[in-house]
Amino acid sequence: MEALLPLIILSPFIGAAIIGIWGLFSSSFRHQEKLIGTIATLAVVLPFVLVLNTFLSYEHGKPVSFHLFSWMATKNFSVDFSYVLDEASLLMGLIVTGIGSLIHIYSIAYMHHDKGFYRYFLYLNLFIFSMNNLILGDNLLVLFLGWEGVGACSYFLIGYWFEDMAKAMAAQKAFVANRIGDFALLVAMFIIFTSTGSLKFSEISLSGDVAFWVALLVFIAATGKSAQIPLYVWLPDAMAGPTPVSALIHAATMVTSGIYLIARMSEVFLQVPGVMILVAVIGGLTAILAALIAIAQNDIKKVLAYSTVSQLGFMFMALGAGAFSTAIFHVMTHAFFKACLFLGSGSVIHAMEHMHLVDDPQDIRTMGKLGKYMPSTSKTFWISTLAIAGIFPLSGFFSKDEILGKLFAAGHEHVMYYAVWAVGMITAVLTAFYMTRVTFLTFNGKKRFPEEGHPHESSPLMTIPLWILAGLAIVGGFLGLPAVVGHGHYNWISEHWLSISKAPIIVNRILHADLTTEWILIGISFCVAIGGVYFAYSLYSKYDLQADLKVKSFFGSMYRVMENKFFIDEFYNAAIIRPFVWLGNYAIMPFDKKFIDGLVNGSGYLVYSAGSVFRQLQSGLVQKYALLMFIGVVVLLGYAIFG
């Protein structure tokens, strides 16, 4: 079996190569949807089987590694295409390839009859390839390869339906926001290599100032990829892509890679408590901001997108508290229920589109009572909603409760964590509320689309993945039972699988609260979730869409701000993009023209008399260029002699 491991990396690549090359040169191949779908799906199922097999036969503390070839080997710098399957990467690998497989299957039905069917699966396979590089690479450069690769694939998939310019712009926005993060990661890599002489995760050990800068830069990189303040703005716009893509890339896998990276570098982060607090605070602020925005949105995918940003905020809170394995736990449970929610929304959008009766198939105001027509979608959506809201005993309850518990315990280290904990609690209430709202308005209540419409349940290719994910969303939480049960011995993720004594990949800060506090916290979590769901359910079942008015009056003038996403896009436009354009348009571009023109007019005679020679030239810029060169010479000479 060991000899087959390279296929985890290579198989999606081979799949992409077959589909890409064949599709590029044969137009008849492009329409063979079943063949393309099968190739693409098999290319992802195979790595899943291999990762699962390694996982089942894994011995703790004995990472399995494999090596493809040397990427770069010079005297001072060498890096290999080598990969490691350890506790952390196996867990992520299972999520990526497992959910990836389900979404490939789902996409076969969802993308049926799409013009660019082969392109879609090409990007999807390439995405899995890049993602596998990102999580399995044993050094930062291979991770960076994956990091850029997933960014590029995400970019192509966001702009996949290129017909309207807004989508192309969304793609570009995503790319630029991600590049800012990439910049930070590159600089961090330079620093790490100069101070340790290696880019391997196992050999990175930093301290002092170096640790501080590396931690800060890695965190900035993570805010780009994992959509945190101030770089989160691209994720809601990224919803322009096909819905399965939103589920795979923008909910379950790619956006969690920032969290994964920080968790892998936990030892560095633990040395700089200041940065840890920053991580927690940014996470908390992002969580509550996104939750507030989500309440006032009417586009089903936008709500889910902001909810993703908000949940990612929870993961960052956990990272900031030093509970790295808890963050990974939430990555996992979130992958289950959020992928299910997105795929469910895709099923809904599909049904709405096929009625051809509404303008915007994503607007929840024109839905309602869909549960009657789409029972599977409705049931799985409700399960996942209750899971994300944190209803006991679904998976979201356990992971979210653990995060909040750890934050409270970290309050001993620094008071700031209590504040973050409080913000987390409020966000939990808001989450329960807006998720119930969107689900209720979609599947229950009054029928708000035209009477003659008869939406249909999607095909089994789409509903089976939904049920599998919903099942995981129900039971996934039992992998991390809270500390009150048998003193944490049954918390499989933190105490068993990722435990420090067995595998020092992810090192957690030691955080303990006494039993009474734990019980009280669990009680609060329990009530908060139930309360939020119950309140929203009763409100919306009583007033239906009109309940939004009640919410509006409750928030007062705040509501308008929430509706407009806190005007962050407008703010960025005014504060960053416009000055940048201005710089290009009015400062640098005319620098040559205006500045030189002025000089020419001022010192005119010599140049103008020479100008007659060049009269044939259209622009006569030669003299000006020569003059600029001359000025350059004078300045440099001045520096060389007098400087």
Next chain:
Amino acid sequence: MQFNIQDLIQTMPLVMLLVTGLLLMLSDAFNLRSLLPWLAGLGLTASLVLALPLQPGDQAIVPVYNNMFLTGGLASFVHIALCLGALFSLFFIQDFFQRAGKVVDEIYAILVFSVIGMIMLANSNDLAVTFIGLETMSICLYVMAALLKTRQSSNEAGLKYFLLGSFATGFLLFGMSMLYGITGTTQFTLMSQTDMSGNILFLPAVLFILIGFLFKVSAFPFHNWTPDVYQGTPTPLAGFMATASKTASFIALGMFLHQTMPVLDEKIFWILVGSAVISMVYGNIVAARQTNLKRLLAYSSIAHTGYVLLGLASGKEGFIAVIFYAFIYTIMNVGAFGLIGMNEIEEEDAEVSRWNGIGLRKPWFGVAMSVFLFSLAGIPPLAGFMSKYQVFFAAVRSELYVAAIIGVLASVVGAYYYIRVIVNMYFTKSETETSHALPSCAMSPTIGVFVLAALTLALGIFPSPVYTWIESLFQGSGMLAMAGF
């Protein structure tokens, strides 16, 4: 001075090129028109093969003709790289001029002669050879720029390039004469043995020579000609101009600086770094505002010059990275210009808006362009990533932290405009259907695109063979070790 048959054997690759050039002119006279591209290709390949090291141990530089010219070792590598640059461009030339409706048979001879000039420039060990090489190269380039006589922009480009180039050469020559006056020799190696630290003229002399080179590589503040000239020059030749001539100039500059000054003068060092930083920032910001692909690539080439200058300021490791960078840049930029040329009949075809939706009309065309653009933007696993990474890495190791960070940031910002072209190719519908059947699907440029795109990918995933080859050329104690390498 004595004629030595051994020297002639050592310079066989160059003689081969000279013979090819002459044969090309003769065949032109005898109306053997269809043979020309083949003959040029054959001659360049033969010269390249002759320059290949015979055995792996063949790594030392051998000075010939009384130490005036260098062969073997690094010089052979440079020879090979420059011949390859010309060969890559050759794929695109004939098809382009055919579609432009011009028969320009002299281009093949000019191309080969310009390569001779470049090789002389890059492998010279003497100011006189440097100058002859530089002028041979430049005059060929001026002619290339003006080759499309019916296009006004081409005429203008030729004249502009010639006038400004002569201006810059004036500085260069002045610097050389001063240097000769101070040291009494024109040989680099002998200069390094003269103590010139107290001489007040030394710094200006070196500076003037540096200025001549900075013009050739279009570094700030001597970059102004670049966009106009690249835009007017027949597209495949602009690609050749932007890559091979710069490669030669960079290597000549690096060898000159390091051989005359085993310890780089501090002021020269800061001028290099300053020019590098401003070129990177300026090139990237202005490129973002361009709507014409050739101008966009011209500004991007100013930015790339900035990265390379940063490498030149970073010592031996930096110089290795620079040579590697120039090689990779040749591949991806000749490819990008070649593709623009394939999609061009009239001048306006190089406007970005003419490329709308082309990625969907002609899938392989769009994929190839995306490969080159992503590589230019420095996205792994394409070759442009590793080369850029090595340059910045060398800068960091030379403790040029701030400059390296600005460079990384500038290249991150720079990715924006490459991506914008991809947006146009894939995510924008074409508003005007062009009447002519574009892009060209002729055999030779298509093969060229595939070869270059494959190399861009392959050298990104397996950069080691080329890189370690360059690195091995610097090992041991030879001329390079004496020169501070």
